Amino acid sequence: MPSEHPVQAPSIPAPSIAAPSSRTPERSRNLWRLRPYLRPHRWRLVLMFSTAMLGVGVSLSVPLVTRSIIDGPVTRRELDLLVPLAFLALGLSIAEVLLVWIRRMAQSRTVSDLEASLRHDLYVRLQSLPMEFHTRWQSGQLLSRVTTDLSTIRRFMGFGLLFLVMNILQLAVVTILLLRLYWPLGIVVLAAAVPIVTLSMRFEKKYLKISRQVQDQQGDLATRIEESALGFRVVKAFGRRRHVQQQFDGEAISLYNTTVDKVRLASRFWSFLGVIPNLTLVIVLLLGALAVGRESITLGTLVAFITLMLSLVWPVTSLGGILAMAQEAMTAADRISEILDTHSVITSGPLELTNSRGHLRFEHVGFQFSDDSSEILHDINLDLTPGTTLALVGATGSGKTTLTALVPRLYDVTAGRITIDGHDIRELTLNSLRTAVASAFDDPTLFSMSVRENLTLGRPDATDAELQEALQVAQAEFANDLPWGLDTRVGEQGMSLSGGQRQRLALARAVLARPAVLVLDDTLSALDVHTEALVEEALRRVLADTTGIVVAHRASTVMLADQVALLQGGTITHVGTHQELLATVPAYRHLLAAEEEEVHA
Incomplete structure (x- = not known):
């Protein structure tokens, strides 16, 4: 843990969306x-x-x-x-x-x-x-x-x-x-x-x-x-x-x-x-x-x-x-x-999703940020049966993070639809959807509160045993050795921790939520090879009972998945196992080879 950022003691318990302008109205009566x-x-x-x-x-x-x-x-x-x-x-x-x-x-x-x-x-x-x-x-x-x-x-x-x-x-x-x-x-x-x-x-x-x-x-x-x-x-x-x-x-x-x-x-x-x-x-x-x-x-x-x-x-x-x-x-x-006066275009639907099996489908999905911008994703078709893990592979800027953000409705699709257990996610209540879908991002956000509070954001009723199990899966047991254990405040943006430590806590937070669908957006990028291997081994057990989407850049991460989808030009061009794509798709082989060269360099 970096010494220059000491840990802290535990705390005591509409109109269209647009950027602000510097307009100067002649008369305001708000x-x-x-x-x-x-x-x-x-x-x-x-x-x-x-x-x-x-x-x-x-x-x-x-x-x-x-x-x-x-x-x-x-x-x-x-x-x-x-x-x-x-x-x-x-x-x-x-x-x-x-x-x-x-x-x-x-x-x-x-x-x-x-x-x-x-x-x-x-x-x-x-x-x-x-x-x-x-x-x-x-x-x-x-x-x-x-x-x-x-x-x-x-x-x-x-x-x-x-x-x-x-x-x-x-x-x-x-x-x-x-x-x-x-x-x-x-x-x-x-x-x-x-x-x-x-x-x-x-x-x-x-x-x-x-x-x-x-x-x-x-x-x-x-x-x-x-x-x-x-x-x-x-x-x-x-x-x-x-x-x-x-x-x-x-x-x-x-x-x-x-x-x-x-x-x-x-x-x-x-x-x-x-x-x-x-x-x-x-x-x-x-x-x-x-x-x-x-x-x-x-x-x-x-x-x-x-x-x-x-x-x-x-x-x-x-x-x-x-x-x-x-x-x-x-x-x-x-x-x-x-x-x-700004109202969200992403509104909660009427249906409550309970006991989700995690059957996730993308049906001709497309996305663009605004009507006057170019289309980032188009005609995405995927069918992930319960318990399936999909590795999403693509070049930098190909739209992988945007695609994963569509599942919990951080953004809404602009074409086609995404379904969970046969329900269009736009018809589900946001609370039930985001309870069924948990995400961990490559740039994790930790809040200025205790480790325990950060971990239980998605599941406040988690027991200590469940917390320890999630920490073990994420290889984040270091949290127990902090000055006040899980009650130690990690500081603003988690800056008292290293990048790898923040990533592992974010992964533990997602695992602890026990979602029906687990989205991992390159969450292992800051880990060393040894720690990554331990995390991947533990993740296999978690992903066996969960539908997973894993954004992958390394061959080792791809091996976690049952299927691999190659994202090129804003759409899925190939779907298959790692070995199948490695043998039949030169672009996939070249992409993984380039990533491995960057890692070893």
Whole structure:
């Protein structure tokens, strides 16, 4: 086991599929689709917005009480009214604090549940989408949607949306109050709103576009980081650290420049929003003082007017931040909707496959990735009776892996059909099909969890005796000697193990599932000759009771099979025993000879 990767302690218990684009929609309204996630919390939402509106009403009542104090007890020396009015103001302030506390309690629970539900549905959707989707999408783009974009939506729903509603309500109510208190000054305040509204509409369009660009670049950068982390051994082995660093720097600088443009745009807008209220306040103070001097209004009215107007400073200056947050949330919702609105073309059928015998047939099977791509496989015909093992032989790139991926429906055939026990696999439930078919791949994937958890992915109820039997077949007993035995965590991608160890654990996982059909896609390629011989000897016993498809490159692996199929030009050209094909098919003989030369070289 490589010493540079120490093992870890055991853990404590639709639209067509397309790659993401960097499109920048003029208008996104995908936040509207969050309604189903908010519906279960409608009473908390009602409580949240009700307390918010009451809080606005209470806060705006304080300036009116202040006017009554100035124009009454202060101006007229009616001191007996001072104490009741002071207690009224105090009571209003306490009520406002309580309303804020209730609102935040309801708000935090609702937003947390919304984020958790969205994250759950996103993960479930990603798991349900076929291989075609995941081969076209960058993992970093998916990761940024499940993390960064969800956080953006949470922040807006937990802060921006509520204060957007509160600020609009406060602006409307205060404007009406100002007009009622002294309409000439109210007109001045109303006139100041015109440039703010005009600029806000222009800002919204520009910020939506640049927000989408930043979020897409964040996804690209996340992909770059993930690839560098997973491929660090290749980078170090080829001495390409500086080259990879330059690639990262290039994308990071692009993201930095776009982010600076975004900040610059927001700063200009926010600066403008800061100037207008202050300029308006100066004009109102000047005109208000003149009005008091002419006795057009009382001093208390002017104080109330100024106080109410100052209450507009926060709604106006925060407008830029809230609009920016809204645009980011809209683009985030748009990016998340690209996943939620994508539906798998591989759907579960109605039939439940039970007690499968493993009779597998390929009937004129063809496959191509898309309508505008060339056909990879065509007119594949095979009949594997229960217990038959077929070795699939072909040149690199001939379509062997694609053919084996059709059996568990990682991809769906585009022509013909595949049957198990006479049932078209497209009519079977995916769960029962993938219980009957187990696969082990040449590039095995192990998850960052214990060896035991990795092995029992396909069969959670396996006993310790069955685990040990599967490990013995795969010659993977080394797992028992790990620091914590089968409870040892193998690290991300199983990088704490060698390639051969990962392959043997993946083989043990497939064997443990006890499938009716076992698909082995060149799973012995990383084994030495001695270990390969031991594994093949054990596999013969397993394959005797299972229908097997073995992708083979070596003559020793071919010997496991009852029959051999030669794949050439996207179709099966010859089927027979190893000896028959070796004697009668020059292409087969040449292919195995070339493979053996590569092995010995």
